[in-house]
Amino acid sequence: xxTEEYNIDIKALFEVFYQKKLLLFLITLLFALLSTxxxxxxxxxxxxxxxxxxxxxxxxxxKDLLSVAMGKGAVTEGTEKDLINSRYLKEQxxxxxxxxxHYYTTQYYREIELYKDAPFKVVMSKGYGYSFTLTVxxxxxxxxxxxxxxxxxxxxxxxxxxxxxxxNVVTEDxxxxxxxxxxxxxxxxxxxxxxxxxxxxxxxxxxxxxHSTIFKISYEDTVPLRAQxxxxxxxxxxxxxxxxxxxxxxTQKLIFIKKQLAKVQKEIKESVSQLETFRHRSNIVNVENxxxxxxxxxDAYESQLMEANMKEEMLNTFYKEVKKGDKLETLSLxxxxxxxxxxxxxxxxxxEAIVEKKLLREDYTALHPRVIKAERKIxxxxxxxxxxxxxxxNSIEKRKKLLVDSIKEQRAVLATLPERERKYKxxxxxxKMNESMNTYLLKMKAEAEMVQASTVSKNRILDYALLxxxxxxxxxKMIVSIGxxxxxxxxxxxxxLLEFLDDKIKTxxxxxxxxxxxxxxxxxxxxxxxxxxxxxxxxxxxPKSIFxxxxxxxxxxxxxxxxxxxxxxxxxxxxTSNVGGEGKTxxxxxxxxxxxxxxxxxxxxxxxxxxxxLHTKFKLPNKKGLSELLLGLLxxxxxxxxxxxxxxxxxxxxxxxxxxxxxxxxxRMYEILEALKHEYEVIILDTPPIGLVADAKSLMQQVDIxxxxxxxxxxxxxxxxxxxxxxxxxxxxxxxxxxxxIDFKKGHYAYYHNYGYYxx
Numbered sequence: 104x105x106t107e108e109y110n111i112d113i114k115a116l117f118e119v120f121y122q123k124k125l126l127l128f129l130i131t132l133l134f135a136l137l138s139t140x141x142x143x144x145x146x147x148x149x150x151x152x153x154x155x156x157x158x159x160x161x162x163x164x165x166k167d168l169l170s171v172a173m174g175k176g177a178v179t180e181g182t183e184k185d186l187i188n189s190r191y192l193k194e195q196x197x198x199x200x201x202x203x204x205h206y207y208t209t210q211y212y213r214e215i216e217l218y219k220d221a222p223f224k225v226v227m228s229k230g231y232g233y234s235f236t237l238t239v240x241x242x243x244x245x246x247x248x249x250x251x252x253x254x255x256x257x258x259x260x261x262x263x264x265x266x267x268x269x270x271n272v273v274t275e276d277x278x279x280x281x282x283x284x285x286x287x288x289x290x291x292x293x294x295x296x297x298x299x300x301x302x303x304x305x306x307x308x309x310x311x312x313x314h315s316t317i318f319k320i321s322y323e324d325t326v327p328l329r330a331q332x333x334x335x336x337x338x339x340x341x342x343x344x345x346x347x348x349x350x351x352x353x354t355q356k357l358i359f360i361k362k363q364l365a366k367v368q369k370e371i372k373e374s375v376s377q378l379e380t381f382r383h384r385s386n387i388v389n390v391e392n393x394x395x396x397x398x399x400x401x402d403a404y405e406s407q408l409m410e411a412n413m414k415e416e417m418l419n420t421f422y423k424e425v426k427k428g429d430k431l432e433t434l435s436l437x438x439x440x441x442x443x444x445x446x447x448x449x450x451x452x453x454x455e456a457i458v459e460k461k462l463l464r465e466d467y468t469a470l471h472p473r474v475i476k477a478e479r480k481i482x483x484x485x486x487x488x489x490x491x492x493x494x495x496x497n498s499i500e501k502r503k504k505l506l507v508d509s510i511k512e513q514r515a516v517l518a519t520l521p522e523r524e525r526k527y528k529x530x531x532x533x534x535k536m537n538e539s540m541n542t543y544l545l546k547m548k549a550e551a552e553m554v555q556a557s558t559v560s561k562n563r564i565l566d567y568a569l570l571x572x573x574x575x576x577x578x579x580k581m582i583v584s585i586g587x588x589x590x591x592x593x594x595x596x597x598x599x600l601l602e603f604l605d606d607k608i609k610t611x612x613x614x615x616x617x618x619x620x621x622x623x624x625x626x627x628x629x630x631x632x633x634x635x636x637x638x639x640x641x642x643x644x645x646p647k648s649i650f651x652x653x654x655x656x657x658x659x660x661x662x663x664x665x666x667x668x669x670x671x672x673x674x675x676x677x678x679t680s681n682v683g684g685e686g687k688t689x690x691x692x693x694x695x696x697x698x699x700x701x702x703x704x705x706x707x708x709x710x711x712x713x714x715x716x717l718h719t720k721f722k723l724p725n726k727k728g729l730s731e732l733l734l735g736l737l738x739x740x741x742x743x744x745x746x747x748x749x750x751x752x753x754x755x756x757x758x759x760x761x762x763x764x765x766x767x768x769x770x771r772m773y774e775i776l777e778a779l780k781h782e783y784e785v786i787i788l789d790t791p792p793i794g795l796v797a798d799a800k801s802l803m804q805q806v807d808i809x810x811x812x813x814x815x816x817x818x819x820x821x822x823x824x825x826x827x828x829x830x831x832x833x834x835x836x837x838x839x840x841x842x843x844x845i846d847f848k849k850g851h852y853a854y855y856h857n858y859g860y861y862x863x
Contacts, residue, residue, distance in 0.1 A: 118610075202301060309321075411506065428485070624653065
């Protein structure tokens, strides 16, 4: 079995694209128009950006125990990003910007939102979410329209009525009043009133650089003014929340201090009273130095014990918060772990891991490997922190036990001193302790009042958002360019597929790639309808045409092909094809005509008895011919018909016999050919298609030249495989190809056409 390889000819491929350039242009133009249409009707998106300086207290720790009790958590860049994108700040900003009223109009076939430029205002109490159409009738009246609105019960609401501006419109479905504000610049508007505000664009908060404390807060919206207003409102809400938090912390601190002051001052009064009473009764003026030293030690130990108790209580609270796992990213370590860098570093790593997990959850699900890895890291860090805190607590317990034992030891020393001096010193120690705590609380109160009175946000707005002058999206030029490019690529692919799937022969190169038989002639396409060509012979009617010249070239090639030692012998030329409609008969007639013009006696024999058409070309009858001659019903001279053209005769098929194949293959056929050779110099046999019947296959071995007709854009490439099988089977060596019906205006044939050869 023979395998044919079809190599891609780049030059031929470019010729195909050139021939189908109109199709490529139309596909590209279609996609360009579609992308232009899409880009034009996409709403404009405007982006407003404000710059905010964030006050981060990195690594700050509390300086006193009271700040530890009242202090806030750590502040990080990730926390600030989450805060800016929080629902709380969005709601605060939305209170300053109108997101519930939407007014639309159409300009240049595109709907745009008017926002504050709307010429009317709608006050609504019922009918939220409906899309109303307002048509201006005149300066005082308008038409309100609702179409195909589905009610909750499944029925459809349609409404169309004319009202006056300022009139209360009340129906069972909606209640509203439309107030005219400025002159109308269009006739038709649309509006939708939402009950609850919701932002329509996207918010983003980004650092200007990795370690920068400046954030860019951006908001995208279809209305430039609303984008500017909401961006500035969000930036203000972010700054104000810092002030509110500071005020709230200062207020809570003052409340705590005042409660402690009241308690301490009451104890001071009681201590002073007890001390004065005891001194008056005991008449004590001074105490020995030993008692003072022991008492001072007891005071110091008890002060340290009080500090240990408070630190233990804060560790217990911290331990519970970590174990509970709520809001760990804002949990403070101030006053607890500042002396232990490992706990501070571990807590900071935990808070960063929690922020990282929150950012990952914005893009991935809980089952994503990166989220699972972050969750595992958080769990491990929490376990380390809990164990560290437990070790701190055990250490404090041991220290407390030592302090209690020391206090007991010093109290035992005091017990050995005189009772009056000992009791006096104890009262005096209690008074001093309360006085010291009172001084400390008064100092903290003054500081808290100063903070409350002069609260300034650590965050501040560097640059307010400006009104966007041009949209950032859609990028219409890019959309149109990409659409055009896609159209061009799809056009190329489409043409390539058409060419790849098209199995029809178009050029000589395609024939040469399949078989190696010589191409003896290329016949151009004949302009006009088939009926006109059935009634004329182009060689005689247009002798100077490119069509006639192509047959002169064919005649020359045939003379070279059948040149032998005895050139005076009659030449028998057989024309066949694979199927009907490939122009075999037309070529036979015109080939005979071009041969007769050289004054050679030429005859055309119509051997296609099933579909005889040869006689119609010469406008001669077909009552008798080859069929009768084969059956012996006529003499040769009676079967041959003379045409009006000199040196040219025809032998028509005659009446179709019962078995045309057997008649043609009979010995009588060879006798007729021998007889014709004595009378004519050129004998052209117009035979049936070899792909349909076998009539011509046996004759191909008996003739001088076999011409196989291939019609461009009609004959299939597989036909050539059939021809090659036939040639190999019959061992033929005198086969030539004629490529018929070529469009000389295309491809490399255009040279002959455009240069003006043989134009009439």
